[in-house]
Amino acid sequence: MRILLFFSLALSVLCNGQDPNAIHPFTDVNGRTLQAKYIGSSADSVKIEWNGQTFELPLITLDGETQSLVDRLSKVTAPSDSSEEVQKWTDTQGRTIEAKFVKADKLTLTIDWNGKVTTLPLTMFSASSRKLAAELQNQQTQSESVNAPAPKIDLAGEIDLSKEYPWQNTSGQTAYGSFVELGKSDLKVLMSRGTREVLIPVDSLNKDSLALAKKLQTLATAEQKGLATLAKKRKAMKVPAVTEADLEIEHDFTNTSGQVVKA
Numbered sequence: 001m002r003i004l005l006f007f008s009l010a011l012s013v014l015c016n017g018q019d020p021n022a023i024h025p026f027t028d029v030n031g032r033t034l035q036a037k038y039i040g041s042s043a044d045s046v047k048i049e050w051n052g053q054t055f056e057l058p059l060i061t062l063d064g065e066t067q068s069l070v071d072r073l074s075k076v077t078a079p080s081d082s083s084e085e086v087q088k089w090t091d092t093q094g095r096t097i098e099a100k101f102v103k104a105d106k107l108t109l110t111i112d113w114n115g116k117v118t119t120l121p122l123t124m125f126s127a128s129s130r131k132l133a134a135e136l137q138n139q140q141t142q143s144e145s146v147n148a149p150a151p152k153i154d155l156a157g158e159i160d161l162s163k164e165y166p167w168q169n170t171s172g173q174t175a176y177g178s179f180v181e182l183g184k185s186d187l188k189v190l191m192s193r194g195t196r197e198v199l200i201p202v203d204s205l206n207k208d209s210l211a212l213a214k215k216l217q218t219l220a221t222a223e224q225k226g227l228a229t230l231a232k233k234r235k236a237m238k239v240p241a242v243t244e245a246d247l248e249i250e251h252d253f254t255n256t257s258g259q260v261v262k263a
Contacts, residue, residue, distance in 0.1 A: 024073070026057065027066045029169070029204040038073045044175040044191075046070045058191065058198050060167060060175040067173060087136075090126045103140065104133040155211055161220055165212060169204040182217040 026048060027033040036050040047056045059067055089111065090096045099113035109129075110119045122130055153165060166174045167189060177189030177198065186199040202210065253261045 024069060025066070026069075027063050028057075028061050029063050029201050031063075038070070041070050041074045044173075056196070058175045058200065060169045060173045060204065061198070061200055062173075064171050067171065087132060089129045089132075091124050091129075092126055094126075101133065101136045104137040109133045153208060153212055155208065155215065159212070159215055159219060161216060161223070167200060167209045167213075168206045169200075169209075170206050172206075175200070179213065179216040179220070181220070182213045187213050 022037070023035050024038055025033050026036055026046070034050055036048040036055075039047040039049055039054060041047065041059075044060070045056050045058050046062070047054060049055075059070065062070070086098050086100055088096050088098055089109075097111075097113060099111040102110040102112050102117060104110065104122070107122060108119050109122050109125060110117060122133065125133070161179055164176050164178045166176050167187070168174050175189075175191065175198070177191040178194065180188040180190055180197065182188075182202070185202055187202055187205065189198055189200060190196065191198050202213075205213065250262050253263060255261075
């Protein structure tokens with residue numbers, strides 16, 4: 001789905017509070033605002049409801065005040081950190097122990113029982129306890145992902161048009177996506193594993209992200225020219241006429257490296 005952040009100017013701010021169910025102003029880096037309801041947010045985007053429709057907006061395209069609003073709203077609606085709470089864990093025989101969750105994987109569960117950290121096999125726990133362990137581990141992983149700093153891009157190294165890069169704005173907000181095209185006013189990227197096309201205002205990008213976008217645009221332009229030249233060569237190639245009898249004859253097939261296969 002292609003999301004174009006063309007916001008209509010709002011006449012007034014309906015609500016400046018932190019009530020997640022209220023209407024809030026969401027403004028992009030170009031000053032365009034719409035009044036919408038906050039639905040939820042992740043490390044790089046916010047989901048809103050506007051005129052009965054749901055939209056997901058990259059945080060990198062929003063101004064600093066709106067990003068602060070999203071941060072406050074996410075804290076209001078975020079569930080408490082269950083990993084710090086004492087949970088009830090039940091084994092397959094119905095016996096229960098109260099302990100804090102530490103971590104879990106596909107085979108084991110690590111818990112903190114009265115200050116003693118113990119790792120136990122998941123198979124000894126009931127289905128409900130295994131489900132709880134998976135939910136708490138997922139919550140922990142998401143929290144670590146949000147707090148993790150964006151990796152530094154080596155602008156002098158090799159770049160790849162198909163690779164996802166962290167794009168940062170001047171406020172340090174990061175969005176991950178693969179390069180599509182750099183225009184005069186917007187950078188077009190594919191996010192969510194290529195399923196969502198997003199326009200990021202060029203003016204909002206920090207120095208390194210803008211430099212990376214320019215390098216990728218140069219690479220894309222060179223690739224397009226190469227494909228155009230190859231297409232012209234193929235168009236100019238003379239292809240001999242083929243008859244039905246030729247289908248029964250073995251022919252020499254040559255690849256671009258000069259290797260010949262008879263078939």
